[in-house]
Amino acid sequence: APHLRPTIWRTCRALASHERLRMLKILKKEGEVTVTRMAEKTGRPQSEASRSLRILNARGLLRARRSGRQVYYSIGSDSSVQGSGEILNAVLHELDAGGGASLRIFSILTSLTHPRRHEMLHVLSKGPLGLTEMRRHTGISIPALKRHLNKLLAREMVERSDSVYRLAKPRDRLRKTLLAMAARPPRP
Numbered sequence: 001a002p003h004l005r006p007t008i009w010r011t012c013r014a015l016a017s018h019e020r021l022r023m024l025k026i027l028k029k030e031g032e033v034t035v036t037r038m039a040e041k042t043g044r045p046q047s048e049a050s051r052s053l054r055i056l057n058a059r060g061l062l063r064a065r066r067s068g069r070q071v072y073y074s075i076g077s078d079s080s081v082q083g084s085g086e087i088l089n090a091v092l093h094e095l096d097a098g099g100g101a102s103l104r105i106f107s108i109l110t111s112l113t114h115p116r117r118h119e120m121l122h123v124l125s126k127g128p129l130g131l132t133e134m135r136r137h138t139g140i141s142i143p144a145l146k147r148h149l150n151k152l153l154a155r156e157m158v159e160r161s162d163s164v165y166r167l168a169k170p171r172d173r174l175r176k177t178l179l180a181m182a183a184r185p186p187r188p
Helices: 008-015 018-030 035-042 047-057 083-095 102-111 117-124 130-138 142-154 173-184
Strands: 032-033 062-066 069-073 158-161 162-169
Touching: 008 018, 008 083, 008 102, 008 117, 008 173, 018 032, 018 035, 018 047, 018 069, 018 083, 018 102, 018 130, 018 162, 035 047, 035 062, 035 069, 035 117, 047 062, 047 069, 047 102, 047 117, 083 102, 102 117, 102 173, 117 142, 117 162, 117 173, 142 158
Parallel strands: none
Antiparallel strands: 032 069, 062 069, 158 162
16 A cells, blocks of 8 residues: 555554464464464454454565465565564564563554654654753644653653653663664654
8 A cells, every 4th residue: 555654653553453463473483374374363354364464564574475365474574664674573572572472562562653752762862852852853742742752651662850851771672672763763
């Protein structure tokens, strides 16, 4: 689809789904799976399984191979989609962690499911800022900044002290990856 521009926040939005994370887990275990098999494994209608797999494929996270009437999907990144390989590798690494990994991954990914949050992290990557300075750099209203910052604080992507915000120093690979990617200028 022409509206699927290769942006980090769109890739995070596609992955920030319990169902799609579960599908990645299945693909990681089984290697290559047909749409029919994925529908069976997830207990979802074939149309829903197909849609989710196509979304992951469009974001550069899966490879698709057609054989007759069947479409086979496997994990594999597309270098033409900004950051897909980095995000995919970090998510797969976190999936191995076990113990509620999917919930943790989902929570982290939702920190970057909006272009404004990506822009805010990019601005903060240059150094700590207060709300007024951040508004000047981003053009985002103070109420909107507060809403987005609350989400970033809750997801441990930023820290606040004395009304100044700065990027957090996470220990997990997924947050580190997303913050490093946010530090790069967003593609148009």
